[in-house]
Amino acid sequence: MAVMTYREALNLALREELTRDPNVFVIGEEVGLYEGAYKVTQGLLKEFGPKRIVDTPIAESGFTGVGIGAAMVGLRPVVEMMTFNFALLALDQIVNSAAKLHYMSGGQYNVPLVIRGPGGPAHQLAAQHSQSMEVYFYHVPGLKVVRPSTPMDAKGLLKAAIRDDNPVIFIESETLYNVKGEVPEDPDFVIPLGQAVVRREGTDVTVVAYMGMMYRAMEAAEELAKDGISVEIVDPRSLQPLDTATIIGSVRKTHRAVVVEAGAGFAGMGSEIATEITEEAFDDLDAPVLRVTGAQAPMPYARNLERAKTPTKEKIADAIRRVCYANGSR
Amino acid sequence: MPVTKVVMPKLSEQMESGKIIKWLKKEGDRVQSGDILAEVETDKADVEMEAFGSGVAAGNKAPVGSLIGVIAEENDDIGAVVAQAGSGAPAAAASEAKAPSGAKPGMADRPAAVPPQPKSEDPAARKPSPSTGSESPGSRRVQDAVAAASVPQPSGDGGRVKASPLARKIAAQSGVDLKLIQGSGPGGRIVRRDVEAASTAPAAAAVAAAPALRPVAQPAAAGAEYEDLPLSPMRSAIARRMPLSKAPVPHFYVTSEVAMDRAWELREELNGLEGQPKISVNDFIIRACALTLLQHPGVNASFQGESIRVFHRVHMGIAVALEEGLITPVLRDVHAKSLAQIAVEARDLAERARQRKLRTQELSGATFSISNLGMFDVRDFSAIINPPEGAILAVGSVRRVPVVSDEGLGVGRRMALTISCDHRVMDGAMGARFLQDVKKLLEEPLRLLV
Secondary structure, eight states, X not given: OEEEEHHHHHHHHHXXXXXXXXXXXXXXXTSSTTOOTTSTXXXXXXXXXXXXXXXXXXXXXXXXXXXXXXHHTTOXXXXXXXSGGGGGGGHHIIIIIITTHHXXXXXXXXXXXXEEEEOSOOSSOTGGGOOOTHHHXXXXXXXXXXXXXXXXXXXXXXXXXXXXXXXXXXXXXXXXXXXXXXXXXXXXXXXXXXXXXXXXXXXXXXXXXXXXXXXXXXXXXXXXXXXXXXXXXXXXXXXXXXOHHHHHHHHHHHSOEEEEEEEEOTTSHHHHHHHHHHHHXXXXXXXXXXXXXXXXXXXXXXXXXXXXXXXXXXXHHHHHHHHTTOSSOO | OOOEXXXXXXXXXXXXXXXXXXXXXXXXXXXXXXXXXXXXEOSSOEEEEESSOOOSOXXXXXXXXXXXXEEEOXXXXXXXXXXXXXXXXXXXXXXXXXXXXXXXXXXXXXXXXXXXXXXXXOHHHHSOOOOSSSSOTTOEXXXXXXXXXXXXXXXXXXXXXOBOHHHHHHHHHHTOOGGGOOOOSGGGOBOHHHHHHHHHSHHHHOOSOOXXXXXXXXXXXXXXXXXXXXXXXXXXXXXXXXXXXXXXXXXXXXXXEXXXXXXXXXXXXXXHSTTOOOOOHHHHHHHHHXXXXXXXXXXXXXXXXXXXXXXXXXXXXXXXXXXXXXXXXXXXXXXXOOHHHHHHHHHHXXXXXXXXXXXXXXXXXXXXXXXXXXXXXXXXXXXXXXXXXXXXXXXXXXXXXXXXXXXXEEEEEXXXXXXXXXXXXXXXXXXXXXXHHHHHHHHSGGGGTO
């Protein structure tokens, strides 16, 4: 184990996979000479050369299409979106080509493609650059969607994504790039897609949260522990496929659930998980599943409004109290 | 005008069936919303039944929720309601139903079982309905009643119980009847903790139908070796509840002796004041316990399965002996009441308990209880905890006994207090410390006045 940042863990995963498999290559805006807008591809051009680390024009639809074509003929491209907001420009390539070609070709073509980059709200990036983009992708049959919260997961899940024969949407976060944590240096360390993890054990309520929301939920859990409320936190890690078994198992133990998501709540991941819980564990519920989500509004630039739009530690703690009937509203 | 079904009301948490002692309205009488229709004997008290309906089923016992009468306008057809209720009854109903004497043929002899209808969902009982004819608003004509049927009503429809899915599952597994539970969740939703509390408390655990009353009294003729007296509803409730306390609740007992000389003198002095309510020794003890419970919240507590509920207010159950049994009316928020207030209210509760005129809400919700057998020249005794309370104090007589002091041998007034504690809630030392502080207050009784 080594302690490294989330950014370094991603870099290590890329380097290991580029070394392991000559079919792996990285393509995107400023991934080579500039070493990545967020320095995730630092040192890779020097180590693997311009055939493996490919700089492109500002043309998301184009270079995503290049990636899809290369994947169809046997390479394993890792396409970097400078931020995932720009993936909207490549949405037709991703949704209509990457996700569907395996099906439409009757299994003649695989698209072993990874599209990665940061997404979700950061700090004062305003309406166009603070979007929780996962919702656009996990709805599409044929795509896998990953949201790694820790350095260890960043490495283990990125390696799994690169080795997967399906297109994988791998969304990182600006706010987590400098988070440090233990990361196995073993080049064979891989975290399979579709496995949730219990980040904190508890007995009174299950909170499902990922990325920055997971860290806020942990803070809320610390605070609530002082009031005698024992919070279990489940991080799904992969949103598609979703490890409902781990979530349901936790709810069967605690009998209550709160689902947190940074994006707007309407038809979001919170709704999906709440529905899964209600369908699978109805008789184990002692309270309705609650959601804590971003407001149904574009992200404001002003700091105070940004805070008002986003789920905070306080909002999460409040929902947990309510679901435990511990907010005095009896 | 819709026909209003009149069902046996649920008048207490434990009530499973009620006996109609007397109908106060006859068939054909006009009923105003709020009128008293009948007197019903429950396991705890005789209760006047408000604005439900009328009938002629006097003397009959009916399960909670069963149809006992109908309120309708003169020209309404009540046949459908009666038939519907009748057709829903299991076959057993027919043989067990008792047709009241004097009932109208074709009406009163129809057995009936209908789902329970909570009072609040009975619009006719709540507010006057607009009149369409010459009748005054809200007035309804009483028609024939349907005989009581002693069959359990089908559950599940009618007054829907709000409960979480988990609470329902646990209730089904542990045989707890959700209708008998008060929910503590939002909007009164029954949640897991409520079911778990109920399944450890006898109040709701007694879900099986109460044994039917069978008047099998034998004449005490010469030569008869014994006679079997039927259980009164109260006796049967006590018989059902007490083993459910003593068996699952691990009792322990702590006894202490209190010097009552100063309290006795103070009481005589207070009772000598003109215009002041008469204060009993028990009132002193109630006041002392209430104040001490605030200092010892761990004793004012209840075992809830996975947690201990500590109450911030003191509701005192005061055991009152009756001819046919025992009843424990509750003096609420007693910690905030003066000695005089306690004296007045406790006396009122006890008197109404003897007349069996207590309201149902005065019979539940105690956080601690006191049982006093002082009037029977009892030195000391131990009482059985009334779950879900965590403790009960048993009070003996104030006796004049020889006392050794620094001055030598004298005569003093002494009283024994024995607290029975639920060991799941507290330990011996906690009970002892509580008792010590009660004793201190009683021995320095001026503290009870400030």
